[in-house]
Amino acid sequence: MNTYLHKLKLVYLPFLKIAIAFILTYTFLNWLLVVELQIIPLKEIIANLFLPMGLVWIPVIIWLRPRIKLLNLNRGSRDPDTLYILVAALAIAATTIVAQEYMVRATGKLTTLEYPTLINKSATTRYYSIKQYYIDRNRIKAQWKYEVSGKHNEDLNIHIYVVVPISNKAADTLLNYQRAYLGIEFDDRISNRLSNEEKDRLSKQFAEMSIVKFNAMPLSGYTYFERIGNSDEHKEYNKAVHRGTYAGDKEELILTGSNEPFESRCGDRFAWIFGSFGIGAGLFLLMVSLVKLEQTDKRRLDIQTKRQRKEMFEYLMWLKPQEGFFITPLLIIANFLIYLLMVINGCGFITFQGTDLLTWGANYGPYTADGEAWRLLSYMFLHGGIMHLLMNMYSLLFVGSLLEPFLGKWKYLSVYMVTGIISGIASVWWHDATVSVGASGAIFGLYGLFLSLMLLKVLPREFSKAFLSSILIFVGFNLFAGLAGGIDNAAHIGGLLSGALVGLFIYVFSEERESEDEEQALEE
Numbered sequence: 001m002n003t004y005l006h007k008l009k010l011v012y013l014p015f016l017k018i019a020i021a022f023i024l025t026y027t028f029l030n031w032l033l034v035v036e037l038q039i040i041p042l043k044e045i046i047a048n049l050f051l052p053m054g055l056v057w058i059p060v061i062i063w064l065r066p067r068i069k070l071l072n073l074n075r076g077s078r079d080p081d082t083l084y085i086l087v088a089a090l091a092i093a094a095t096t097i098v099a100q101e102y103m104v105r106a107t108g109k110l111t112t113l114e115y116p117t118l119i120n121k122s123a124t125t126r127y128y129s130i131k132q133y134y135i136d137r138n139r140i141k142a143q144w145k146y147e148v149s150g151k152h153n154e155d156l157n158i159h160i161y162v163v164v165p166i167s168n169k170a171a172d173t174l175l176n177y178q179r180a181y182l183g184i185e186f187d188d189r190i191s192n193r194l195s196n197e198e199k200d201r202l203s204k205q206f207a208e209m210s211i212v213k214f215n216a217m218p219l220s221g222y223t224y225f226e227r228i229g230n231s232d233e234h235k236e237y238n239k240a241v242h243r244g245t246y247a248g249d250k251e252e253l254i255l256t257g258s259n260e261p262f263e264s265r266c267g268d269r270f271a272w273i274f275g276s277f278g279i280g281a282g283l284f285l286l287m288v289s290l291v292k293l294e295q296t297d298k299r300r301l302d303i304q305t306k307r308q309r310k311e312m313f314e315y316l317m318w319l320k321p322q323e324g325f326f327i328t329p330l331l332i333i334a335n336f337l338i339y340l341l342m343v344i345n346g347c348g349f350i351t352f353q354g355t356d357l358l359t360w361g362a363n364y365g366p367y368t369a370d371g372e373a374w375r376l377l378s379y380m381f382l383h384g385g386i387m388h389l390l391m392n393m394y395s396l397l398f399v400g401s402l403l404e405p406f407l408g409k410w411k412y413l414s415v416y417m418v419t420g421i422i423s424g425i426a427s428v429w430w431h432d433a434t435v436s437v438g439a440s441g442a443i444f445g446l447y448g449l450f451l452s453l454m455l456l457k458v459l460p461r462e463f464s465k466a467f468l469s470s471i472l473i474f475v476g477f478n479l480f481a482g483l484a485g486g487i488d489n490a491a492h493i494g495g496l497l498s499g500a501l502v503g504l505f506i507y508v509f510s511e512e513r514e515s516e517d518e519e520q521a522l523e524e
Helices: 002-036 044-055 059-067 084-105 116-121 170-174 195-215 232-241 269-289 299-318 327-344 354-360 375-379 387-406 409-432 440-455 461-482 488-524
Strands: 108-115 125-130 143-147 155-167 180-191 223-229 252-256
Touching: 002 044, 002 059, 002 084, 002 108, 002 269, 044 059, 044 084, 059 084, 059 116, 084 269, 116 252, 143 232, 155 195, 155 232, 180 195, 195 232, 232 252, 327 354, 327 375, 327 387, 327 409, 375 409, 387 409, 387 440, 409 488, 440 488
Parallel strands: 108 125, 180 252
Antiparallel strands: 125 223, 143 155, 155 180, 223 252
């Protein structure tokens, strides 16, 4: 029993401390900086979902992982600690996410107004109770949005964002400017593998069904209205309001109506804070209880903690420019920085919209061919979303660690940029009007160079054999996946071929140099 309590003290109690401290600290900072003072203008999905999912790994890896190492796990497996770390992180993250949803609703204030035109004269709050208002369903505007999803872009999601002006009375709907708008969203999902004609048919059918639903909606008698915050949905509603006008990007007040009592706005979220944490903490407790604790003392624990932190530091050193591996880390850091800038500017997190990518410098045939050739450079540092970025950066880290020490930093950078530009030209030549982003064209150029140098026996034989299968699998998989659509195979093939030609040039140049050296040796 004493051994079990000692195990809980060394492993489980630190988990509870880390979890409670993270949940309370993050929730307070989110409320203070994002919700209340609005110092940091983050989108709600980032502040309430993605940041908790990402930041939780910091305390878990730094402080909890050394404690998990104290458990007598099966050290013969590759990484026995991963499952424990994953469960602990998910338990904390899930509870934090539920807590943010509750916090936003529970702390939101309700302002009672006589008319909607008084909104601008009152304090900004999340909720409004408006006694007299009129919603004219005949003066609607709509914004369509298409986005692909799925592992291989097999799904096409269709959204229709409808806005209706909220006025004091019926006569006010004739005014050109309204103080607030009611927002209503309709959505559907169809297969992205269908023909364009079939997609158009299903889109029209969805639009007709949405009109029927809208006409059946009672647009009156709402108990309260909720302000739509900084989100992708608000951005689309804003576009709907400005359709056919010259208002530009002016932020409009978009509200959603609710017929439920205001007191029930939080639902069961408060109970789910404790429920989700109880499930996660209970599972982690069970996992800790099933294994024994290795014989340890305070001195050994300190040594293990320092060793784990040293290992984490060594992992991070991969992103530090150093002799023989200088350009690759800089390219990876540059790509991540641009991604973060787009996130901070409200472009999204998981995926970015084509319009935002165009604004930031995506390669697009009509623009690139019309004097904006700089897009052939900028598109290489943009990505369609977080998964696109992570996959490309992993591939770049892999091939960069092989080629940069062999080529040297400046020759390596030249190959990367030249093949990336050629990939962009190939994309513009092949596609009439496709938004193309990503470092994959340049990365394919590096893989093409590697294959060329390997076939020409420029690289050491052992060096080539060790990585040939990995490179062939990467190239083959990506080209095959590109056949299904959603991937710019023109850029990939352009990069691969241009990289192979660069490898041939390097081979011919090196052969000429060797011949000249042999002739000089004979003359001497």
